[in-house]
Amino acid sequence: MKxxxxxxxSNRHKIGFIGAGTVGTALAVRLSGKGYPVVxxxxxxxxxxxxxxxxxxxxxxxxxxxxxADNAQLVFITTPxxxxxxxxxxxxWHPGQGxxxxxxxxxxxxxxxxxxxxxxxxxxxxxxTFASVTYAIENLPGSTFAIEAGEPLLSxxxxxxxxxxxxxxxxxxxxxxxxxxxxxxxxxxxxTLVKLATDLWQSFGVPPQQATRALIPLLRGTLNNLDNVGxxxxxxxxxxxxxxxxxxxxxxxxxxxAPGLLTTYRELGLQTIPIALAKGKIDQERAKELETLxxxxxx
Numbered sequence: 376m377k378x379x380x381x382x383x384x385s386n387r388h389k390i391g392f393i394g395a396g397t398v399g400t401a402l403a404v405r406l407s408g409k410g411y412p413v414v415x416x417x418x419x420x421x422x423x424x425x426x427x428x429x430x431x432x433x434x435x436x437x438x439x440x441x442x443x444a445d446n447a448q449l450v451f452i453t454t455p456x457x458x459x460x461x462x463x464x465x466x467x468w469h470p471g472q473g474x475x476x477x478x479x480x481x482x483x484x485x486x487x488x489x490x491x492x493x494x495x496x497x498x499x500x501x502x503x504t505f506a507s508v509t510y511a512i513e514n515l516p517g518s519t520f521a522i523e524a525g526e527p528l529l530s531x532x533x534x535x536x537x538x539x540x541x542x543x544x545x546x547x548x549x550x551x552x553x554x555x556x557x558x559x560x561x562x563x564x565x566x567t568l569v570k571l572a573t574d575l576w577q578s579f580g581v582p583p584q585q586a587t588r589a590l591i592p593l594l595r596g597t598l599n600n601l602d603n604v605g606x607x608x609x610x611x612x613x614x615x616x617x618x619x620x621x622x623x624x625x626x627x628x629x630x631x632x633a634p635g636l637l638t639t640y641r642e643l644g645l646q647t648i649p650i651a652l653a654k655g656k657i658d659q660e661r662a663k664e665l666e667t668l669x670x671x672x673x674x
Contacts, residue, residue: 619664
C-alpha cells in the first residue's frame, strides 16, 4: 500500500504557488494532505510565503516568483485577480508546464503570455467562501471546482477536484462572469439579506449580534431544506402559501419602520412568485394577485 502511494505521488507534478493568501494556503495545505508534492511558494510578502511553507511539508519559500516557475511543473497563481495578468507577463514559463489561476470571473486569456511560452493554461476556482485561512482549509473539501482548461491539464485539474473530495464543472471562457455573478448572489448577497433582517430586529430593541444568533437556526434549516428537498419544493412562507393578508401587513409595517427596505422586499417577492408557482401551492390567479400587490406604488 505504501509503495503504491509513493508511486502515485511520483507521477504527480511538483506544484508551486505564486501568492500565499487565503485561497493559496488552503489549496496548498489540502493538496499536500492528499499526497500532491507542493514544493515552492513565493508571495508579495516574505512572511506570508514562509507561513505557507511552514504549513506544508517539503515546501520551500522563495524570494522571487521566477524561482517558483523554475522549480514547479504546475504553478497556481493565487494572487488578487487584478494582478494575475501582470504576474504572468513578468516571468519566463516553460514548454509543457501547467499555469493555473484561481479567479472566479477571469478566463484563461489573461494567461496568454504563459501559453505563448508553450505552457498549458487553466482556471481552477473553488466555489467556496474564504473568510480566513483556518475556515478556508476547513471548508474546501466537498466544494465544487469550476475548471477551464484543455487536455492534458484538464484531466489533472479534474483529478485534483476529486482528490479534494469535491466535484467539478467545466466552463468555457464566456461562462466565467455569469458563473461568478451567481456565486456573488448566492454567497455575498445572502450576507446582505441577513444584515437587512438584523436591521429590522433593531426596531424592536434586539441588537445585531443577538439577532444573528437567533436567525442562524432558521438559516441552517433553510440550507438543509435546499439540500434535501431542493427547489422549488423547499420554498416556505407567505408567497409559497399565497398569503396576501400577511404580505399586506409586511408592506404596511415596512412603509412605517423601514421604507428604504420596501423596494427590495417587493422585488424579492416578485422573484419568488415563479418558485411558488413551480411548487404547485398557488395557481395563476393567486400569482397574479400577489404580483399586483407587490407592484403597487412601485416606481
